[in-house]
Amino acid sequence: MQINNNNKKLISFIRIVMVLLIVLVICTAAACITKRKESDRKYSDFKENARNIDVLFLGSSHVLNGINPAVIYSKTGITSYNMGKPGGMVPESYWTYRLARQYGKPKCVVIDLWSLDRDYKYLDIMTGSNDDDEIRNSVSLLHTNMDTWPLSKTKIDAANDLLSSSKVRAEFLFPFSLYHSRWSTVRKDDFILDNSKSESNYFVLGSEPREEIYIEHNPNEPDNKSATLSEETVSTQYLRRLIEECSSEGIEVIMTFLPMTYSHYQDFQASNYGKQLADEYGLEFISLLDHSTLSLIDFTSDMSDESHLNESGMYKVSEYIAGRLADRDYLKDHRGEAGYEFFESACHKWHTNQFNQLLAEEHLYRKLNLINILNANVALLIRADSPALKDSYIRTLITKIAGSDKIDASSGSGGPYFLLKETLPDTGETRIFEQSGESQDTGIPTCSGTGEYVGLKDFVGFYINGDYDNNYFDMEDNYYSDLQLLILEDDDSILDAKYFTGEW
Secondary structure (H helix, E strand, C coil), X not given: XXXXXXXXXXXXXXXXXXXXXXXXXXXXXXXXXXXXXXXXXXXXXXXXXXXXXXXXXXXXXXXXXXXXXXXXXXXXXCCEEECCCCCCCHHHHHHHHHHHCCCXXXXXXXXXXXXXXXXXXXXXXXXXXXXXXHHHHHHHHHHHHHCCCCCCHHHHHHHHHHCCCHHHHHHHHCCHHHHCCHHHHCCHHHHCCCHHHCCCCCCECCECCCCCCCCCCCCXXXXXXXXXXXXXXXXXXXXXXXXXXXXXXXXXXXXXXXXXXXXXHHHHHHHHHHHHHHHHHCCEEEECCCHHHCCCCCCCCCECCCCCECHHHHHHHHHHHHHHHCCCCCCCCCCCCCCCHHHHHHHHHHHHHHHHHHHHCCCHHHHHHHHHHHCCXXXXXXXXXXXXXXXXXXXXXXXXXXXXXXXXXXXXXXXCEEEEEEECCCCCCEEEEEEECCEEEEEEEECCEEEEEEECCCCEEEEECCCCCCCCCCCCCCCCCCEEEEEECCCCCEEEEEEECCCC
């Protein structure tokens, strides 16, 4: 009888353990499903590769949408990661660095100075005069930077330092308390634990390119661009902490202020303070704020709104900063080096994604922008007397692709306008042929042979190797199209053909 009782007790114990395990598995799965995934999608690649990352970019959405580490790596072989987030204040950047530092030691930290004038650190109070929606948004955005990091002393310190309320801090230290009620907003992607297979939040080494083109741009600067901050703010204090902590570890700090179409008095205050701080600490400050000294950005095509770069502007700024970083001997070119395959893969993924986007894009402005970024092979025709020739955006974007303003002559003469741009696969040499107005041209070199162009007011033809049965342009079904745009393969076969009439 004693044995049976013992067996019953053992069976009861096993049942209890099994029930507890099942509950634990269910709670863990529920936590994984209901947890917002943006933070993990942004930072999972960083945590897995932190020891091979030499440069960290810190800041707000200006950084998130303004610097692409894939461009920097493809140009220089320097490894970097974008730690910027929407609304990121300087105190947040400081703690992002501290949290990231647990995984590896960068050789250089680049921090953007937008918001340096902000004189508060508690994101659940802000200035004290903000409404509830602003505070909720401020706290919500902090989750992007905090949720991915496991519980640690540094994370506890960060939550205590950035949040005044113990209840709000608990949301960051024990996030299931916040997300367990999120079932009503669960999406398909929430069931995907592998971030690389997610269909949303496409991050490129932490950066997030923007597709939009800010057509209604209105560049503006304050009348007084020489003022500086009159006294220390909470943000300047945290910036000093970051500089001094990095300096003590032999980590260089570079400060930036990225371009804005519409800048304010306090932006120049922050930028000018950054210049003073750079002199004080002997640091480099890369300021791209002053329109009068900025030739890098074209506000007609490189911005997604009045404050943020689009993917074209991001490419230009990233390429520029890559050149500035390449001057440093301690930052090595890791292209082709064993152990850095992840960065090669990330660049390939970014380029493939961009090219697939180019083929799928239906909006003419964005399509032309992508052609320029990718240096894609293209044949383009604007028919005679087309309103497309009067569209200043189309002319600006084509001028970037062609590297000349010949299309402006077509705007005056009425066209037609023809452009062929190809990059030779064996040498990487780019060849461009343009023609404006009526003409006939033979002997045009192409990747697959000799081209011939016939441009008349009422007919346009482009043929290769005397194959007059195959006109690259559609003079039948799309005879009246204002603009014909062909994306070409290296052998001059047509990968994509789009025809635009009336609306771009």
